[in-house]
Amino acid sequence: MRSALSAFNEIWQRQFRSDCLSQSEDFSEQASFLIGCSGGVDSMLLLRLMSLLYPQKIRAIYIDHQLQQPSAEWGRFVAASCTALNVPCIVQKVAVAEGNLENQARSARYQAYQQHLLPHEVLVLAHHQQDQAETLMLRLLSGAGIHGLAAMRQLDQRAGMTIWRPLLNLSREQICQWAAELNVQNIQDPSNLNTEYDRAWARAELWPMLQSRYPKMQQAMSRSSYLMQDAEDILADVLAQDLVSCGTSDRLQLDRLQALSKSRQRQLLSAWMKGQDQYRPAFEMVQRLIDEVMESKTDAQAALHWNGYYYLRFAGGLHRLAASAYAASQHEQAAPQCVKIQLNQIFNALAGRFQIQAEDGFGLSFELLDKDLLLTQRQGGERLHLHGRSGSWPLKKAIQQAQIFPWLRHRIQILSIDNVMLGAFTPNGFWLAESPYCVKAGWQPKLVSSDNSKIGSSS
Known part of the structure; x- marks a missing residue:
């Protein structure tokens, strides 16, 4: 027992604690751990080791994908094992969406992990060296680039989660030796032998053939993944600079x-x-x-x-x-509306939120406040005599000159009274029209934000 425990404790010091210190000085001391347990030898060994070394800092979670008849029984096995070790355990059922079964099951599993993770809690998974090599090989066969070939990281950040894989450099043979040393009990998942799944096929058919030719293939492929991780980090730095520039x-x-x-x-x-x-x-x-x-x-x-x-x-x-x-x-349509406008009101148009403000310069006459005004969505073909310009223009031409995005142009609305155009609400602001109601020291809607799609309401 001492040999396995001391070796695993060395992994903790070398991998997790040193890497976490680069994030923050006290993260590794504050962290607690949620262990993903499938019931297999890898995760059950991980559960045992961490329960012996960090008994007050761990919880376990079993994800029941409900894809196999004994899955609930496996959950009870994991829960009973946790009880014997005095480790809190979560058994979470998930629904796996249709599509690629392996990918959808993985997606459902990680969503469940994310749901249960607490602040300062690290997700600990039992992936090992052969898992890493298989992942790289399958991604290579699917045509992956650097990002895919970087495979799994020992300490990873994903979707707000911190993930630690302490066994990633260990061979399956080493894991089985430690499990025997600690008398770790586990279950056998028959789907791991079902060659209809890519990973099971690669493990059963492709792996033995390649390993007979290249005995150190597993170590070599694992090393390649680390080299790809370095390349991915360098590429990420370049991409960050390019995005800022572009x-x-x-x-x-x-x-x-x-x-x-x-x-x-x-x-x-x-x-x-x-x-x-x-x-x-x-x-x-x-x-x-x-x-x-x-x-x-x-x-x-x-x-x-x-x-x-x-x-x-x-x-x-x-x-x-x-x-x-x-x-x-392409499809959003707003019916014409009768609206009343008040000073200092927040007015929600399709184009955004506007505040009705008094103006020192030109604006609309105060006699229009609290009167029935008509708000209509742009239909095309309208002409607008903008204040400060000579003659009327096709509204389309004014929109083009203002370079309003084509996908926002349906949000433009015309404000009028008795067939007299008063102006237009646009994503660029309110365009004041020349009219008998355009006066000095009037009022105008001022654009506050352009992320509101409510129509003609006020607050």
Whole structure:
């Protein structure tokens, strides 16, 4: 027992504590641990070791995917083992969505982990060296780049979680030896032998063949993953600089983007499209963004849809727009409304939130306050005589000159009374029209924020 415990304690000192000190001085001392336990030999060994070394700082969680008949029984086994070790245990059932079963089960599992993690609690998982090598191999066969080939990190940050994998450098043989030394009991999951799953197939069919030719393949592939992690860190630094130079999470400036090398363009676009999600788009999707949107004609209305967002080109920029906002621009309609406006009121138009303010300069006559005014959505073909300009202009031309995004133009609304146009609510502010009601020292709506989509209401 002493040998396994002392070796694991050395892993704690070398891996977790030293790495956490780089985050904050006291993080490693304050941290507690939530151990993901499947009931297999790896996670049950991890549970035993941590219960012996840090008995007051751990909890365990078993995720029941409800995909196999004995899954509830396995949960009871894990819970009973935790009770014997005086370790609090959570048994959480999850529903696995349709699609790739392995990916969907993993997604459901991590969502459950995130749901139960407490502040300063670290998720501890029992992945080992063969898991790492298998992950790298499967991702290589799927055409992954540096991000995918970096595989799993010993200490990882993901979606607000800190994940620690203390067994990642240990072989399965070493884990089984320690488990025998500590008399660790475990269950056998038959799905690990089901070669319909990619990982089980690779382990049963591909792995023995490759290892017979390359006996040290596991160590070599694990080392490659660490080299890819270094490359990923360097690339992340470059991408952060390129993003600052080229734009924001919502818009990239095309001239600056296209001044980069082709490879840096592809990498920046891939990371930009990924956003806050876990996975990057496929190489083919990035290339489609370049071919169909970036390199489309200037007047083209090209739009690429991927993973809940639309990507569009406009006014020298490449824009990332939520699918809901894009759909609204195609279909959102607001019925004409009769509205009353009061001084100092916050008025919510389609284009945003406006505050009604008195003006020293020109504005609308105070006699219009509390009167029935008509608010109508732009239909097209309207002409507007803007205050300070000579003659009336097509509203479309004024919108184009103001470079209002095409996907926001449906939010423009006309304010009028008795067929006299008073002005227009736009995402750029209120445009005052010349009319008999346009007077010096009147009032005007001032744009407060453009993120409100309520129509004609006040607060």
